Amino acid sequence: MRERELLQSIYKNASLSSAIRLGPGDDMGELMIGNQRILCSVDQLIVGTHVTLETPPTLIGRKAIARCFSDIAAMGATPVGSLMTACLPSEVTNSWCNEVFSGAKEVAEKWGGPIFGGDIASTDRTAVFTVTAIATPGTQSVLRTGAQNGDYICITGQLGNSIAGHHLSFTPRIKEAQELLKTLGSDLHSMIDISDGLGQDASHLTSESLQLVIDTDLLPLREGATVEGAIGDGEDYELLFTCAVKPPSHLATVIGRVEFGEGTVLTTAGNDISTCGWVHT
């Protein structure tokens, strides 16, 4: 769990300026520049962890952009542009790297956030691609905090078995988030994208006095997925959100309710699934 511990100690006590409207701890940070709100996030794709050298390079680039743009969806925001760096070991060729960027550029442009800068450096082993996304918020930025007692817990798409292919082919739920925001307005209380696993990511929506209770019979399973996989596989890049009214059924599935409680994520059978998901080393 080093990643989470470090994130907490490094980023939580950031002493911020008046330009910073939203600091570390959500899917994106928010700046106020002049009278314009700007959202920014950054995400790293490690070859050997999130993909392998055997993954088709255009799909590596696609995934680097898609993972970062999934944060834009989680805020209900709109992409404007992106920066992408590469840290490259000597064994990869220029043509491999060009293919990675070709895959990245294609989707970055398609999704409205073209790559407008970057940096290339050399390393001694693992290739790392870092993507920074710049976006503009909708009428409101939908935060992780904000769930209320009685809220429906909802999920876009399906969960589990992402490793079979979804993790390389998914489209960030930017349009769905914008439609949810338009349809639900201020009834959309909290939102996150699922990267580490439903259990763990759901725990970010709880508070000291609220728990999330999930009916595992309602989980929409991806082909080949088990209920356990839907709870803990991770890399779903679906939107998990809570809202005061039911969302349109073509956009999302209701999988539970928010209740008074003590910050855990439970199944209706009473099992605590708050820590189910990717183990950060």
Add this chain to the structure above:
Amino acid sequence: MRERELLQSIYKNASLSSAIRLGPGDDMGELMIGNQRILCSVDQLIVGTHVTLETPPTLIGRKAIARCFSDIAAMGATPVGSLMTACLPSEVTNSWCNEVFSGAKEVAEKWGGPIFGGDIASTDRTAVFTVTAIATPGTQSVLRTGAQNGDYICITGQLGNSIAGHHLSFTPRIKEAQELLKTLGSDLHSMIDISDGLGQDASHLTSESLQLVIDTDLLPLREGATVEGAIGDGEDYELLFTCAVKPPSHLATVIGRVEFGEGTVLTTAGNDISTCGWVHT
């Protein structure tokens, strides 16, 4: 020269949107969001290349921010905020990493661009820190292109022997750039920060029909530096700029003139120094 080849092939043909006012190829990219101009850049600091594991960790963090904020200076811009990621091998401790971020946070705040987000990931060997800087432009963004025949070539501070300590202790020339912009206005024609070496970085200010002629007797040498080191050592993080009138002497030293020619950087003795500097592998 892989880095430069890759940069050219990857970033130069970016198909940009109307929001992107300045794409890859300068020190920062520029977005127009609403009626607000925003500058962004990203830079990687590799442990083993730019610093070592023996470097005091607070100075590693300081340098990660300083390198990236030097790009802000090179545009004559003002920092607003920054994002910083870490990609960490298992042999480094949490306390080492916390010290790196402590050093980074201190200067980021001091220089007006506090860290408001980031990401932590694991790798199998080299530690990499990536910093994204967000800034607002001055009355104009000072680009690399724009040098004119007859311009003075000028440099802030001193050059050479940065490795003795300057590369860890320098302050990005943000204030100096703003003062230059205020003093010189539209007579400030082009600017870049020197990271790879005077010769190489000066070559970015030339064009097909203009050459830069540098009088090496005029180079302000840092303590312990030779003329050769001033031309090619790199990591000076000083501003190299061209302007139609002489700048105030407390801000910069005139080291040569821009002339009609064929895109090279020459000494007054006629030596081509366009490729002197850091060799990108």
